[in-house]
Amino acid sequence: MIQLNEVHKSFTVKDRKTRVTKRIDAVRGISLEVKPGEIYGLLGPNGAGKSTTLRMIAGLMEPDMGSIHVCGHETRQKPEAVRGCLGYLSTDMGVYVRFTPRELLRIFGEFQNVDPMIAERRGLHLLEKLQLADFADVKMEGFSSGQKQKVSIARALLHDPKVVIFDEPTTGLDVLTAKTVLDLLRIMREEGRTVIVSTHVMPMVEDICDRVGIIFDGKLHGDAPPLELLRSRGAKSLDEVFFQLAAESEGGN
Amino acid sequence: MRGALLIAKKEFLELSKDRKTLFFAFVLPFLLYPAIFGMMAKMAKRDEDQNRNKASRIYLADPSGAISGMLQADRKQFELVPKPEGDLKQALRDQKLDLALEADQGAAASLQRSETFTLAVTVDESEHTSELALKRVKDALKGQEKSWIQARLQTLGASSQLAEPLKLEVKNAADPTLEMGKVLGRILPYLLMIMMYTGSMQHGIYATAGEKERHTLLSLMATRLPRNQIILGKLLYIFSMGVIAALLNLLSMSLSIPFIGGGSTNSMQALAAVANPMTLGLTFMIMVPLGLFFSNFILLMGIQARNTIEAGSAITPGIFLVVFLGIFTMSPGVDKMAFLSYVPVVNVCLALRKLFSQQFNQMEYLVAFAMTVGLAALMTWVSTRILNREKALFKA
Numbered sequence: 001m002i003q004l005n006e007v008h009k010s011f012t013v014k015d016r017k018t019r020v021t022k023r024i025d026a027v028r029g030i031s032l033e034v035k036p037g038e039i040y041g042l043l044g045p046n047g048a049g050k051s052t053t054l055r056m057i058a059g060l061m062e063p064d065m066g067s068i069h070v071c072g073h074e075t076r077q078k079p080e081a082v083r084g085c086l087g088y089l090s091t092d093m094g095v096y097v098r099f100t101p102r103e104l105l106r107i108f109g110e111f112q113n114v115d116p117m118i119a120e121r122r123g124l125h126l127l128e129k130l131q132l133a134d135f136a137d138v139k140m141e142g143f144s145s146g147q148k149q150k151v152s153i154a155r156a157l158l159h160d161p162k163v164v165i166f167d168e169p170t171t172g173l174d175v176l177t178a179k180t181v182l183d184l185l186r187i188m189r190e191e192g193r194t195v196i197v198s199t200h201v202m203p204m205v206e207d208i209c210d211r212v213g214i215i216f217d218g219k220l221h222g223d224a225p226p227l228e229l230l231r232s233r234g235a236k237s238l239d240e241v242f243f244q245l246a247a248e249s250e251g252g253n
Numbered sequence: 254m255r256g257a258l259l260i261a262k263k264e265f266l267e268l269s270k271d272r273k274t275l276f277f278a279f280v281l282p283f284l285l286y287p288a289i290f291g292m293m294a295k296m297a298k299r300d301e302d303q304n305r306n307k308a309s310r311i312y313l314a315d316p317s318g319a320i321s322g323m324l325q326a327d328r329k330q331f332e333l334v335p336k337p338e339g340d341l342k343q344a345l346r347d348q349k350l351d352l353a354l355e356a357d358q359g360a361a362a363s364l365q366r367s368e369t370f371t372l373a374v375t376v377d378e379s380e381h382t383s384e385l386a387l388k389r390v391k392d393a394l395k396g397q398e399k400s401w402i403q404a405r406l407q408t409l410g411a412s413s414q415l416a417e418p419l420k421l422e423v424k425n426a427a428d429p430t431l432e433m434g435k436v437l438g439r440i441l442p443y444l445l446m447i448m449m450y451t452g453s454m455q456h457g458i459y460a461t462a463g464e465k466e467r468h469t470l471l472s473l474m475a476t477r478l479p480r481n482q483i484i485l486g487k488l489l490y491i492f493s494m495g496v497i498a499a500l501l502n503l504l505s506m507s508l509s510i511p512f513i514g515g516g517s518t519n520s521m522q523a524l525a526a527v528a529n530p531m532t533l534g535l536t537f538m539i540m541v542p543l544g545l546f547f548s549n550f551i552l553l554m555g556i557q558a559r560n561t562i563e564a565g566s567a568i569t570p571g572i573f574l575v576v577f578l579g580i581f582t583m584s585p586g587v588d589k590m591a592f593l594s595y596v597p598v599v600n601v602c603l604a605l606r607k608l609f610s611q612q613f614n615q616m617e618y619l620v621a622f623a624m625t626v627g628l629a630a631l632m633t634w635v636s637t638r639i640l641n642r643e644k645a646l647f648k649a
Binding site: 058060061062079080081083084088090092093094095096097098099103107108110111112113139152155156159 | 256259262263266267270271467468469471472473474475476477478479480643647
């Protein structure tokens with residue numbers, strides 16, 4: 001369902017002091033495949049290239065080299081078709097606080113070309129699942145960050161996407177809300193959806209992910225199931241694997 | 254185009270949820286102009302009444318009494334005051350008096366000998382009351398001078414027409430409609446440009462850099478809507494707000510005209526004659542591409558900015574440019590510079606100026622219209638190209 005083949009992405013940044021333009025290789029030849037009914041955990045430190053990879057999968061950014069296929073569509077050629085079959089959520093996504101959740105979902109239903117009746121029904125169902133149905137008609141101005149995150153999740157899933165990308169979905173959430181999100185991810189796996197989750201929370205990865213990939217300096221390391229990764233590295237936890245890879249990466253550089 | 258309309262609909266829905274902005278955008282113009290115009294008219298009337306009823310304070314040095322009798326006789330207009338201490342000019346600047354008149358010592362004798370005498374006037378031209386005093390003295394002296402000349406001619410046994418070989422008769426060719434049209438033609442393009450630009454500005458910043466600041470732009474981009482449709486939808490919203498702002502402000506201004514002293518029946522009739530459907534239609538037609546051009550500029554600056562402050566800093570200087578161009582086109586003689594018909598934005602102002610002053614030039618209008626449409630289309634193309642770039646959208 002998701003296929004990345006030797007994907008590269010670089011950015012140019014200008015040093016304001018020295019006025020020198022530098023090229024930063026954010027993603028360096030990543031290849032991976034995620035199948036339906038699978039949750040793939042993408043780990044890595046800040047600035048490793050996780051969000052860039054996810055944005056490329058979501059058709060928001062174009063790879064410089066390589067190819068990405070989502071739901072059978074090439075992201076560069078058919079970005080709209082890709083986004084139509086994909087639900088994308090990122091922690092740095094805000095909600096339109098002047099609207100109520102119901103209004104917001106109605107509008108995004110129109111954007112995703114969902115029948116208004118179906119959007120209404122599905123929106124309410126998602127809000128119920130996320131324990132937010134009582135707030136469906138309350139303006140989001142006074143919502144907590146957790147409540148806003150729940151609305152964002154409902155927005156991302158409104159059009160019943162086959163592929164779901166959650167970029168750090170539990171950041172800033174309390175334990176209860178985080179659990180709700182994890183339960184939802186499990187349900188999505190059971191429903192046969194393809195899920196990619198990027199996170200810093202290792203226990204969460206061990207708990208729900210079928211396979212794990214760790215990104216350091218734009219390169220993917222250890223693309224395997226969590227237990228297999230632990231065994232191959234002789235580690236007791238994913239944290240340990242993470243530190244080993246970080247040391248290797250530093251040594252390599 | 255469906256996507257663009259959906260985005261514009263979302264923007265309008267969002268606007269409809271903000272009561273304060275709705276009040277400032279749609280209600281305030283209808284309260285502001287009547288209040289401003291009413292207050293201005295009241296102040297002007299009060300000033301006029303005060304000046305009309307108050308006698309000018311004049312210091313008169315007229316040892317021979319050549320004109321003092323004349324001024325003393327008109328107590329409604331003149332109040333003779335004693336010589337102030339110190340310098341006369343300083344006394345005028347300090348507003349201790351409005352005017353100082355100093356006649357020659359032998360003025361009365363000069364008059365009797367049918368000779369000329371000098372009356373020195375010290376006036377403060379920066380003060381309205383001083384200027385009014387001078388006007389009143391001149392008017393009074395004009396009549397007095399005429400009677401002195403007639404007396405002299407009578408003494409000589411000559412006809413009173415001897416000193417008046419020519420009688421100038423001035424007839425005003427301009428009808429009130431034309432006069433009103435010229436005034437409107439000068440002011441209206443300037444006002445429309447400013448209203449369109451400022452009307453679009455705040456909404457443009459909110460819908461572009463504001464979306465980035467609130468981290469909502471990414472959620473729009475993650476939908477199946479094509480990116481250029483999102484950009485066009487934003488453009489449509491910004492443009493519509495500019496047009497709405499200009500129309501509402503104009504409507505409110507028109508409705509407020511009766512509040513001004515000049516809102517007489519004649520001027521209202523003239524206004525109605527100038528603002529005929531044809532003229533208004535042509536005005537609207539040419540303002541559409543101009544508004545689109547402005548909206549594109551706002552969109553381009555707004556969506557490339559990292560936040561609303563950066564967007565505001567980039568978009569605000571545009572107001573000064575619009576004001577400058579507007580004032581430039583109001584200057585006399587500008588309409589005679591043929592090459593200006595080919596200068597974008599300026600040519601729209603000039604075409605409108607001629608349209609309202611009944612000197613409509615079809616060719617000039619078409620050139621201005623075609624150029625503005627071309628410019629707006631080019632700008633829209635450039636905007637969608639630039640804003641499609643990842644760098645513009647993910648700048649944070």
